[in-house]
Structure formats: C-alpha cells, structure tokens
Amino acid sequence: xxxxxxxxxxxxxxxxxxxxxxxxxxxxxxxxxxxxxxxxxxxxxxxxxxxxxxxxxxxxxxxxxxxxxxxxxxxxxxxxxxxxxxxxxxxxxxxxxxxxxxxxxxxxxxxxxxxxxxxxxxxxxxxxxxxxxxxxxxxxxxxxxxxxxxxxxxxxxxxxxxxxxxxxxxxxxxxxxxxxxxxxxxxxxxxxxxxxxxxxxxxxxxxxxxxxxxxxxxxxxxxxxxxxxxxxxxxxxxxxxxxxxxxxxxxxxxxxxxxxxxxxxxxxxxxxxxxxxxxxxxxxxxxxxxxxxxxxxxxxxxxxxxxxxxxxxxxxxxxxxxxxxxxxxxxxxxxxxxxxxxxxxxxxxxxxxxxxxxxxxxxxxxxxxxxxxxxxxxxxxxxxxxxxxxxxxxxxxxxxxxxx
Amino acid sequence: xxxxxxxxxxxxxxxxxxxxxxxxxxxxxxxxxxxxxxxxxxxxxxxxxxxxxxxxxxxxxxxxxxxxxxxxxxxxxxxxxxxxxxxxxxxxxxxxxxxxxxxxxxxxxxxxxxxxxxxxxxxxxxxxxxxxxxxxxxxxxxxxxxxxxxxxxxxxxxxxxxxxxxxxxxxxxxxxxxxxxxxxxxxxxxxxxxxxxxxxxxxxxxxxxxxxxxxxxxxxxxxxxxxxxxxxxxxxxxxxxxxxxxxxxxxxxxxxxxxxxxxxxxxxxxxxxxxxxxxxxxxxxxxxxxxxxxxxxxxxxxxxxxxxxxxxxxxxxxxxxxxxxxxxxxxxxxxxxxxxxxxxxxxxxxxxxxxxxxxxxxxxxxxxxxxxxxxxxxxxxxxxxxxxxxxxxxxxxxxxxxxx
Numbered sequence: 001x002x003x004x005x006x007x008x009x010x011x012x013x014x015x016x017x018x019x020x021x022x023x024x025x026x027x028x029x030x031x032x033x034x035x036x037x038x039x040x041x042x043x044x045x046x047x048x049x050x051x052x053x054x055x056x057x058x059x060x061x062x063x064x065x066x067x068x069x070x071x072x073x074x075x076x077x078x079x080x081x082x083x084x085x086x087x088x089x090x091x092x093x094x095x096x097x098x099x100x101x102x103x104x105x106x107x108x109x110x111x112x113x114x115x116x117x118x119x120x121x122x123x124x125x126x127x128x129x130x131x132x133x134x135x136x137x138x139x140x141x142x143x144x145x146x147x148x149x150x151x152x153x154x155x156x157x158x159x160x161x162x163x164x165x166x167x168x169x170x171x172x173x174x175x176x177x178x179x180x181x182x183x184x185x186x187x188x189x190x191x192x193x194x195x196x197x198x199x200x201x202x203x204x205x206x207x208x209x210x211x212x213x214x215x216x217x218x219x220x221x222x223x224x225x226x227x228x229x230x231x232x233x234x235x236x237x238x239x240x241x242x243x244x245x246x247x248x249x250x251x252x253x254x255x256x257x258x259x260x261x262x263x264x265x266x267x268x269x270x271x272x273x274x275x276x277x278x279x280x281x282x283x284x285x286x287x288x289x290x291x292x293x294x295x296x297x298x299x300x301x302x303x304x305x306x307x308x309x310x311x312x313x314x315x316x317x318x319x320x321x322x323x324x325x326x327x328x329x330x331x332x333x334x335x336x337x338x339x340x341x342x343x344x345x346x347x348x349x350x351x352x353x354x355x356x357x358x359x360x361x362x363x364x365x366x367x368x369x370x371x372x373x374x375x376x377x378x379x380x381x382x383x384x385x386x387x388x389x390x391x392x393x394x395x396x397x398x399x400x401x402x403x404x
Numbered sequence: 405x406x407x408x409x410x411x412x413x414x415x416x417x418x419x420x421x422x423x424x425x426x427x428x429x430x431x432x433x434x435x436x437x438x439x440x441x442x443x444x445x446x447x448x449x450x451x452x453x454x455x456x457x458x459x460x461x462x463x464x465x466x467x468x469x470x471x472x473x474x475x476x477x478x479x480x481x482x483x484x485x486x487x488x489x490x491x492x493x494x495x496x497x498x499x500x501x502x503x504x505x506x507x508x509x510x511x512x513x514x515x516x517x518x519x520x521x522x523x524x525x526x527x528x529x530x531x532x533x534x535x536x537x538x539x540x541x542x543x544x545x546x547x548x549x550x551x552x553x554x555x556x557x558x559x560x561x562x563x564x565x566x567x568x569x570x571x572x573x574x575x576x577x578x579x580x581x582x583x584x585x586x587x588x589x590x591x592x593x594x595x596x597x598x599x600x601x602x603x604x605x606x607x608x609x610x611x612x613x614x615x616x617x618x619x620x621x622x623x624x625x626x627x628x629x630x631x632x633x634x635x636x637x638x639x640x641x642x643x644x645x646x647x648x649x650x651x652x653x654x655x656x657x658x659x660x661x662x663x664x665x666x667x668x669x670x671x672x673x674x675x676x677x678x679x680x681x682x683x684x685x686x687x688x689x690x691x692x693x694x695x696x697x698x699x700x701x702x703x704x705x706x707x708x709x710x711x712x713x714x715x716x717x718x719x720x721x722x723x724x725x726x727x728x729x730x731x732x733x734x735x736x737x738x739x740x741x742x743x744x745x746x747x748x749x750x751x752x753x754x755x756x757x758x759x760x761x762x763x764x765x766x767x768x769x770x771x772x773x774x775x776x777x778x779x780x781x782x783x784x785x786x787x788x789x790x791x792x793x794x795x796x797x798x799x800x801x802x803x804x805x806x807x808x
Contacts (some may be wrong), residue, residue: 011648023677025624025669033779037657044655051529057766082669082671082673082674082679083669083670083671083674084624084669084674085669085671085674091677105672113577125673126671126672129672131673186498188629189628189629189630190626190630190631192627193719194506207628209628209673211673212798219774219777219779220429220488220774220776220777220778220779221774221775221776221777222593222594222749222774222775222776222777223659223661223663223684223749223776224593224611224613224659224684224686224747224748224749224750225592225593225594225659225747225749225773225775226593226594226659226774227594227657228650228653228654228659228660229654233650233661234664235661235663236645236646236647236650238643239642239643239644239646239647240643240647241572242639242640242643243640243643243644246632246637246640249632250632250633253631255627255628255629255630255631255632256632257627257637257673257674257675258639259627259639259669259670259671259673259674259675259676260667260670260671261665261667261670262486263663263665265486265487265488265489265662266480266487266664266665267486267487267488267528267529267530267663267664268529268533268615268663268664268682268684268774269486269491269528269529269535269615269661269663269684269776270488270489270661270663270776270777271661271663271776273488273777278672280627280628280672282592282627282671285547285571330442343628343630344626344629345626345628345630347468352444355530369625369629369630369634370624370625370626370630371500371625371629371630371756372622372624372625372627372671372673372674372675373623373624373625373626373674373677374624375623375624382807388701388738400707
C-alpha cells in the first residue's frame with residue numbers, strides 16, 4: 001500500500017490546514033482558503049486511487065469506485081469545521097472513507113455495487129448559519145432561492161462567497177440518483193462508547209435540534225450618567241435568558257446553549273441598543289424541543305417586560321427528529337457486535353435520511369467526549385478500528401464476489 | 405458675521421461626517437477617515453477666523469487667538485465619538501468654542517489674555533480602550549511607552565493607527581505651558597438641568613470611574629452532545645456577573661454596565677471557551693468604586709467556582725475622583741446664575757484638572773438625558789444659550805478692556 005494512502009499519513013497531511021497557531025483549533029470555514037485547500041487535497045487523494053472527483057457548483061464532491069449494477073453505497077462526511085474546532089469532526093469520516101477503500105482493495109474485494117466517497121460543504125453552518133447547507137441543497141430540503149439570501153457575518157452573500165472560491169452555483173448540484181445507501185463515519189461527540197468500553201458504534205437516531213436567533217432590543221445610553229433605574233438595557237434581558245435556558249435544559253436532561261453573540265454598539269461606555277444571541281437547543285422529541293424553546297422565550301419575554309426591552313425570536317435551521325433505518329443499523333451492528341446509540345448532534349446523514357435515503361452512521365470512540373473544541377480527540381487505534389469497521393460495512397452493503 | 409461662522413451652519417457641516425445611514429448614529433473613531441475629515445474641518449474653520457492650528461504628533465489640535473500677557477484660557481472638547489454615538493458629545497464643545505470666539509469679536513472684545521481653542525483625540529477610548537488618551541498623553545497621565553503597547557480590536561498598534569492618519573508621534577505632543585485655565589463646554593449626559601429647568605450649568609465634580617476587563621475562561625465543547633452538567637461554560641459565569649453588577653449598582657445608587665463583549669469561538673453550536681466582557685463602573689467616591697468592583701468580582705469568582713470556569717480581572721483606564729476648582733465654578737456660575745452640578749461622565753477637563761490646571765465645565769441641557777446614543781439631542785436655543793454662556797465665561801477669564 002503506497003504511503004500516500006495510509007490513514008496516518010493522510011491525517012498528518014491535514015493537520016496544518018486551517019489550524020490556529022494560538023489555540024491549536026481549526027478554522028475551516030466554507031469557501032475560504034483552508035477549505036479550498038482541503039477540496040484540492042480530496043481531489044489529489046482520489047486521483048492517487050484512480051478515482052475521478054465530481055465537484056458540483058457549490059463545492060460538494062463525490063468520487064465513485066466501480067460501475068457495478070444497482071444503486072450505489074455512498075460514504076463520507078465533511079471537511080469544514082466550526083470556529084476553533086477540532087481535527088476529527090468531519091475529516092475523520094472522509095479520511096476513513098478513503099482508508100476503507102484502500103482496505104477493501106487490500107482485501108481483494110470487488111464490490112458488486114459502486115461505492116462513492118462524498119464530501120458535503122458547510123456542514124457546521126459556521127459561516128452562513130445553516131447547518132448541513134450542502135446536503136440540504138442537494139436533497140432539496142433547502143432551495144437555492146432560500147439559500148441565496150443568506151449572508152455571512154461580514155455581509156457577504158452566499159453566491160459571492162461560492163464564486164470567490166472559484167465555483168459556479170449555476171453549474172448545478174450533485175445528483176443523489178446513484179445513492180441507494182449512505183453511511184457516514186463520525187467521531188462520537190459524547191461518551192456513550194467510553195461508558196460501553198467499545199471503539200465503534202452505530203447510530204439509532206439524531207435528536208431534534210435547531211438554532212433560534214434572539215434579538216433583544218433596548219435603548220443605547222451613556223454608561224456613566226444614566227441611572228440604573230432609567231435604563232432599557234437588553235444585556236440584562238439576555239443575561240437572564242442565558243441563565244434560564246441553561247436551567248431549563250438541565251432540569252429536563254435536554255440541551256440549550258448561547259454560544260454566539262453580537263452586541264450593538266459594543267462599546268464599553270454605552271448601554272447596548274441591541275444584543276443578538278443565538279440559542280442552540282436540542283431535545284429527545286420534537287414536542288420536548290418546542291416546549292423547551294417556548295419556555296425560554298416565555299421567561300425572556302417576561303424579563304423584557306421588566307427591563308423595558310423588546311424581544312424578537314426567529315427560528316433558523318430547525319431539524320426534526322431523525323430515526324435512522326433500524327433494520328439497517330441492526331444488520332450492520334451485527335457485523336462487529338457494535339452497540340446502537342443515539343446522538344444529539346446534527347449530521348449530513350440526518351438530512352439524507354430525512355430525504356428518504358436508507359442511512360447509517362458509524363461512530364468512533366471519543367475518550368473525553370469533547371467536540372467542537374481544539375481538545376477534540378480520538379485515539380489512533382480507535383480510528384483504525386473505525387476504518388476496518390467501515391470497510392466491513394461497505395463490503396456488506398456493496399456486496400462482492402468474496403462476500404456474496 | 406460670515407455664514408461659515410454661524411453655529412447652525414457649522415452644525416450642518418458636521419452632520420453627515422461619519423454618520424450611519426441605518427441608525428443615524430456616529431462612528432467617528434480616532435485616526436480613521438471620519439475623524440481625519442473632522443480634523444481638516446477644524447483647520448478650515450480656524451483659518452476662516454484668521455487662526456493658525458497647531459496639530460501635534462498624535463492629532464491633538466489647538467489654535468490661539470491673541471498674544472496678550474499672562475497664561476491663556478483654553479476652551480474646546482473632542483470630535484471623536486463612541487461607536488454609534490450622538491452628534492453632540494464632543495463636537496458641541498468645539499463648535500461652541502468657535503461660535504463663542506465669533507460672539508466675543510461681535511461684542512468687540514479684545515482679550516487681555518490669549519484664548520485657545522483645542523481638540524483632544526480619542527476622548528471616548530472607543531478604539532484603543534483608554535478614555536481621554538489624547539489629554540492623558542499631553543498631561544503625562546499616560547506615557548507614550550504605556551500607550552504604544554495598545555492595540556485596537558483588529559490588533560492594529562496605536563503608533564500604526566496614528567501613522568495611518570498621516571501623523572507622526574515622534575513630532576511631539578501639544579504643550580500646555582500657555583494654558584492657565586481650561587473650560588470645556590459639553591452637552592449634559594443626565595437630566596439635572598432638565599429637573600432645574602435651566603439651559604446651562606457649571607460642573608462641580610466628576611465621579612471616579614473606570615473600565616475593568618473580565619476574562620471568563622471555560623472549556624469549548626459541542627453544544628448538542630455535551631450534557632449540561634458536564635459543561636464549563638463561561639457564558640453562564642458572565643451572565644450571572646452582568647446581572648449581579650446591575651443589582652449592586654442599583655442598590656447603591658452607583659453605575660455598572662457591561663456594554664462590550666467578545667466571545668470565543670462565538671459559534672452557535674459550541675460552548676464558548678472564553679467570554680471577555682468589559683465592566684464600566686462609576687461611584688460617588690473612590691472607596692465606593694473600589695467596593696463596587698470588588699463585590700462584582702467576588703460574586704463572579706463565586707459563580708466561576710460553581711461553573712468550573714476561571715476569571716481574571718484587569719483594570720483599564722481607571723480615573724479617580726475629580727473635584728473642579730470650586731472658587732472658579734462659583735465665580736463663573738455667578739455670571740449667569742447657573743447651577744453647579746456633578747457628572748458621572750469622564751472628560752478631558754477631568755484629566756487637565758488632575759494635572760493641576762484650574763478647570764471648569766459648562767453643561768448644556770439635554771432634554772432626555774440620553775447620550776452615547778443616536779438619540780442624543782440638545783435644542784438649538786439651548787445650544788445658542790451655551791455659546792453665549794461660554795463667551796461670557798471666556799470674557800471673564802481672559803479679561804478685556806471693556807470688562808476690566
């Protein structure tokens with residue numbers, strides 16, 4: 001096996017791309033330079049394996065191996081990161097897909113069905129605020145007419161960002177016609193596999209989750225001369241809301257996070273006029289999620305009344321519950337005696353599943369459970385176990401002479 | 405009187421410079437284009453009055469009228485604004501100084517002492533975080549060695565920002581040797597004059613005040629998969645601290661504001677690793693201010709212990725109590741029967757007073773008390789009354805044949 005195909009060498013190739021020298025975390029925002037470099041790296045890796053990459057008009061990529069009969073098996077993940085994210089979230093699935101293809105060839109497998117390796121753009125929604133934007137557009141869950149109105153934090157329109165990366169949205173989107181089954185390998189973002197003491201697991205479901213923008217508006221004023229009782233300070237309404245969201249989620253075993261803020265005018269000596277905060281909320285059912293967000297908003301409205309501020313809540317990127325194909329998960333889990341576990345994280349696999357494609361996810365153990373952080377980690381032995389597990393899954397799904 | 409010297413015409417000249425089309429507020433940050441335009445405008449206005457402007461190496465400006473005997477009387481204010489600030493805070497003092505000079509000439513006054521009109525840079529500290537930076541450097545309250553380490557939000561060093569505005573810090577600073585007395589006219593930033601139903605007042609004192617940077621550090625993590633009880637979320641520590649600061653200040657009749665925030669990584673789906681928040685605090689005595697900040701920090705530390713986060717507090721730009729020359733204030737107040745009132749806002753006048761220069765402030769009524777906001781306002785009749793009051797004050801201080 002050539003060194004270029006080795007998992008660890010691919011991992012070392014990727015290590016410096018988009019890494020912050022100060023935090024060690026990754027900034028691989030879509031359609032910016034690091035992500036463009038990763039797209040070129042993917043083309044090179046596929047070329048080294050004799051595969052041709054199709055890149056669509058927005059940067060989604062797929063390379064197919066084999067032209068066997070019937071619907072194919074797509075595997076892969078994403079290469080973008082959250083702001084200051086970890087190395088594994090996304091890239092582990094892409095590198096493992098390439099390494100699993102190598103493993104299948106080493107095993108002498110000739111798949112009866114084509115196997116594709118895919119990369120979806122803007123999975124994290126870190127730039128345009130819509131998670132899984134690439135797979136949403138490809139499946140039609142989001143239309144281009146909806147997406148083209150999106151702007152990033154600097155006011156750049158989506159189409160201009162894409163064009164700036166040398167892509168042309170009018171060139172069209174990836175077709176999923178050839179995809180019979182989708183399998184996404186991903187680093188686990190919790191500690192279920194640690195608790196179960198196994199390196200690999202299959203996914204049962206994705207919790208419903210979403211993002212809601214809370215615009216708290218008040219009255220800008222002088223921080224020194226304005227008496228406390230004369231203020232309409234939206235920062236206070238926000239602060240109480242952040243504490244309330246945390247408490248509600250904690251009491252119910254759900255998740256609520258305010259991790260992103262924008263303050264106007266954001267001056268030290270001025271009471272703010274506007275605090276915009278994004279709520280990331282997740283719960284075990286659609287109803288529980290709706291109740292959680294409604295309760296946070298109720299408490300925020302109540303406090304706004306007392307602060308003399310106002311609140312507008314706008315849903316962004318809300319995803320309902322996704323239950324993966326249970327028969328498929330059970331069949332694949334049996335290959336290695338792997339557990340089947342839920343996740344609270346959104347994935348392109350959830351979007352493809354919701355679009356009616358039979359979908360499975362393979363998780364690789366994360367010793368600390370930490371993710372979306374420079375501290376995100378997975379052990380090399382576990383990653384290699386993940387590659388072998390993915391190869392087993394692909395062989396099972398694509399069928400082959402030796403497994404038939 | 406030429407139209408160019410008219411108060412209202414000067415006001416109209418300034419209205420569009422650095423104004424936001426969306427909010428109507430002003431962005432006149434030091435050493436950026438709008439402020440450079442204002443510096444040129446000041447030179448033109450002085451030239452139209454036969455005065456020559458001296459601009460020092462960092463952009464402080466002064467123009468002297470007359471070369472009479474003895475120490476001179478300096479008046480003026482600043483032209484920079486907070487982010488999204490009002491039209492009056494600063495410019496009213498500069499425009500009124502020019503208009504008062506016109507009024508003195510109209511009255512046929514020939515001052516026995518020279519009268520200077522001055523403009524100090526970066527009074528608001530909106531760019532480099534140090535309020536009254538221009539007057540602090542001129543008086544030596546801050547040294548250049550201290551200031552040159554300052555960077556703005558984009559990481560630009562002070563010296564580079566100044567050089568970018570076509571200035572050369574090595575050219576030296578304004579000399580105050582000629583200044584016997586300083587008088588700053590300013591829009592009031594509270595409602596004392598409204599309550600007293602008068603257009604003009606004199607200042608008695610400035611409350612001690614300052615800025616403290618609170619760095620709340622936690623553990624970045626996935627907003628979906630990390631259980632609430634496993635988090636070390638610095639946003640929660642911050643939120644409780646913002647509410648505590650407000651409550652402490654409210655109970656004690658003091659001021660505490662968190663108006664500026666920076667969040668890392670500031671991603672919707674990540675628990676933050678770092679929340680940096682700036683506390684603006686003011687109190688009626690140095691001891692009360694120290695106690696207020698200590699109590700806020702104590703509550704923040706306590707919550708940090710519960711959240712598993714950490715806190716570092718760094719004082720920035722702390723100013724002790726300033727009591728203006730009481731005899732001078734009484735003498736000037738008697739000219740118009742004006743009240744003498746305190747303020748909670750910092751001013752260059754406070755810096756010059758602390759440097760041992762006999763100093764007074766003239767306030768002009770603000771109908772709503774709102775300041776550091778696009779809604780800041782003063783009525784034209786009150787502004788013109790302010791100009792006449794300033795002319796009376798300058799005539800009194802500079803002496804003259806007709807008043808002798």
